[in-house]
Amino acid sequence: MSIIHASAQATAKDSIALIEQERIELELMQRRIREKQDSLVRERVKINEEQKRIEAAKRVEATRNNPAPLQSANAPTPIIISKRKVKNVVGFAPVQMLITGFDLFYERVIGEKTSIVLSGGYHGMENFPRQNSSGAGYSNSSTTLGTAFLGGDKVANYGVRVQVQLRAYLFEEVEVLEKLYIAPTFLYKHDEMVRLNNRYALNNSVSPEYNHYFAEAVVPGLDIGYQIKVLRYFTVNPFIGFMYTVPITGKDDANEVNIDFLNPYRQNLMVRTGLTIGFTF
Structure with missing residues (x-):
């Protein structure tokens, strides 16, 4: 009888140890997932910054190739004629x-x-x-x-x-x-x-x-x-x-x-x- 009881206790200890091991592995897996998500966020930020830099460079290049015309000091100021509002x-x-x-x-x-x-x-x-x-x-x-x-x-x-x-x-x-x-x-x-x-x-x-x-x-x-x-x-x-x-x-x-x-x-x-x-x- 004591032999059976001892065998049951050993089996229970093995099960607890297995569950604890699985819990540890699950926590490690969750940690890796969070690290991967953080890495993806950092990559996305880098990509956005790179896109902004490229767009800014394009605007500078476009301005350099097509400069705005300079207005002469003697050029007349355009007059906008609108109808006079009355009540x-x-x-x-x-x-x-x-x-x-x-x-x-x-x-x-x-x-x-x-x-x-x-x-x-x-x-x-x-x-x-x-x-x-x-x-x-x-x-x-x-x-x-x-x-x-x-x-x-x-x-x-x-x-x-x-x-x-x-x-x-x-x-x-x-x-x-x-x-x-x-x-x-x-x-x-x-x-x-x-x-x-x-x-x-x-x-x-x-x-x-x-x-x-x-x-x-x-x-x-x-x-x-x-x-x-x-x-x-x-x-x-x-x-x-x-x-x-x-x-x-x-x-x-x-x-x-x-x-x-x-x-x-x-x-x-x-x-x-x-x-x-x-x-x-």
């Missing part, structure tokens, strides 16, 4: 100032290729007969330019208007505020119309009587224009558009006035055109 335009409508009153506007950049235009003004147009210099009657002559469009009753109209317009420039960045644009428009106007009572003949020496009428209207529309830069700081802007008059008060008063060409205070669709001149900043 605001203020101006007026010259045609309306000559004919019916004045109209001022302000344009401001609000987004990508878009701007908003606020405008307003006063307008007045008369088509009254003038009193003769002797005071004995009235001649059939208009008192202001622009009344040739008005026939029928002898009429004058005075009023104020306020307009909001949203412009979308089609081909230029908005900071330039230039070239073709399309613009939905909303106009409000308040007018007083004065009509000479028709029972007074032109040669009647009696002082004439006048009838007063009032009207308000909103006028949505759509304009197409082309804003042109001139003299760096100024703009010229011709435009054309369609507008639809919608009376909100005084519709009956507007119907009382007889104008042969076009009554601008009745509900109607009309074409408008104009010109503005502005200053940019």
